Structure formats: structure tokens, C-alpha cells
Amino acid sequence: MAAATEQDPTWHGILQQTLKRNEVRLVPYVPDRVLTTLIKNLHADPYFTTFPTAREEEAVGIVSGAWMAGTRGAVLMQTSGFATLANVLASLVVPSQIPLIMIVSERGTLGEFNYGQAMVCRTMRPVLDSLAMEHHTITRLDELEFIADRSIKQAVTTQAPVALILSPLLTGGKTFDK
């Protein structure tokens, strides 16, 4: 796996290494098809404590508690999962200044086949902007490490949350035939 990653960098391999380098070891998630390989590889890597939760806000609560107790975490989700988070972001993460790291697989654009997903996607950036939260949409493999690494470091040092949105341009997204 490591050899394959060195020869042929993948977005999920880069993310895994970037999380590790920044000592982000607790990774609860609500799955997404696009995130399947990343989730599988995190489970296979003993460095990470990774597990599914029933809801995304539950995962946010877990990593918030872990942060306060000295362990860094990140939450993996898809766009519709982010849409369930406005309350916990506005009432826990932002006012308490918790450096929540969110990795969001973006659905609802660039070939979406489900109208509901497309509508949910349109709520994501307005919610992030309304709370003045840092967010980056990552479209290119060659920019992924820089954006992810710098964003995690900025979140921790400024005690502010960040959302890393993985565009279908980066991941391939989910298409109708899958």
C-alpha cells in the first residue's frame, strides 16, 4: 500500500498521511461512498482510532470532548451530513473555540443525479459563511497536501474550526452508474 502510494499518489493516501503528520488520530465518521477507501485504510492503520457514529453531530461532540482532553480528531462526512450540523457548530464549536476539523465529501454538484442532494449542497457554504468559518474546496491533487496541512495547523493554532470540502474534481465523486 505504501509503495503504491509513493508511486501513484492518491487523494486518500495524501489525506491519511497529512492527518497522521498533524497528530490527528481520532476519526469518527458517517460514511460516504467516495470516502470508502480512506475509511478502509484508516481502519487498517493502528495509528488511528476510527469508527462510525449514528449522526454527524454525535461525531462532532466526540472530537470536541477529545480535543478538550488532549487528543486531536477530525470528522468525515458527506454534504448532507454537514447539513445536520448548524446547531452544534453555532452552539458548541464556534463559541467554545474548538478547532474542529471536518472533511466533507461534496455531493450535489458536477454530475449530481439526486435533486435533493443538489439542494442540500447549496446550503453548505452559506452556513459556513454565516458563521465566518474557514473552508476550502479542494479540486486538485497537487494542492491537497498544502491546503489540508496548512488548514489543520491553522485550526489548531487559532482554535477555530475548518471544513475541507473534497470536490468531485478531486475524488471523482459519485456518478449515476455507481
Next chain:
Amino acid sequence: MSNAPARNTKVMNRFDLTSRLVAKLKNEEAVVGGIGNTNFDLWAAGHRPQNFYMLGSMGLAFPIALGVALAQPNRRVFALEGDGSLLMQLGCLSTIATLKPKNLTMVVLDNGIYQITGSQPTPAAGHTDLVAIALASGLSNSSWAADEEDFERLIEQSMSAEAPTLIGVRIDDKPGTGTTRRDPVQIRERFMHGLGVRQPL
């Protein structure tokens, strides 16, 4: 109004039970107090740096406590949550049952009402057994406290348990005794000091 007839458990008082719990804490145990009256009574029982008071995000006391318990496996972590709050996040019981942190003790304070919003009954009032839900979620170390002495016994038992513990207590409809100072940054920072993660400036 909330008393399930099948339950042979005494109706107790939140502040009294919280005070009994806090009196037992000798080892800088962490305590996460759920939204509203739950953390008001935790505050009123005597502020400790190891207390975290929730000012929003209803239903997340157990998930936050789970995160603390995973990060500091050698520290006992208590979480106090209302019945209405837990109803919002029942799925977390399954997550906790999967991870099985043995240093986590959860207390569900059940009065069957949303006391703080005007004492409206919850949809669970009178017929849903939250301890039975916990058991069915895989938290086998879950039980109702019959009375105050039983509550204290269950708390002490949990401190050396090999699995997470959930204790259900039926409580009356009294409001919280105090009011937490609503300063989220200070609450979070003090909690981190209390857990030894940071030193004060």
C-alpha cells in the same frame, strides 16, 4: 405525570443526586453536564475545574464525555444527561456500546418532561424505558437506581467496572438550583486546565 407504573423506582431530585455524585469525586474525575437544568445543578453542586457545562447542542453530553473518555482512559468520566436530551441522540448509545470505554459512567435524569421550556411531556413520557433502550443498544451495564442509596452504590460500582455504566434515575419536576455562568470560552479553557491538558497563562 411521568411515572411509569412498571418501574419500582423512587422519584428523586436532580440537585440532591448531583450533590451526592460530586461529594464522591476525589480523583479529579471529569463531569460533563448536559444542557439546561442538568448543568445548572452541576454548577450549583460546587464548581470544579473538571466540570464541563453545555450551553447548547442538546443531546451531546454523552458523545462529549465519550471523547474525553477515549482521550484520557485513566480518568473516570461522568456524563449527566436529561431524558429529553438523550432522546435526541439515542444512536450514541450504540456507538458507546461499540467502543466500550470502561471509564465512562452515564447518568440519565428522567422526569418525563422538558422542564425548562414549560414542563411539556416528552414523547417518551410514561411508556418508554430509557434504560431498556440502553440495554438493547448493547450497554449491558445499565440499570435504574431504586433510591438515593442505590444511586450512590451504582456510582461507586461504576468506578471499577469493566464496561461503561449507565444509571437511570427518576427525578421530580423541580427546576435547576443555580445558573451556570454562560462563558463558553472560559468554561472550555477551565475544563482543559482541569484535565491537565493546559496550564493557565
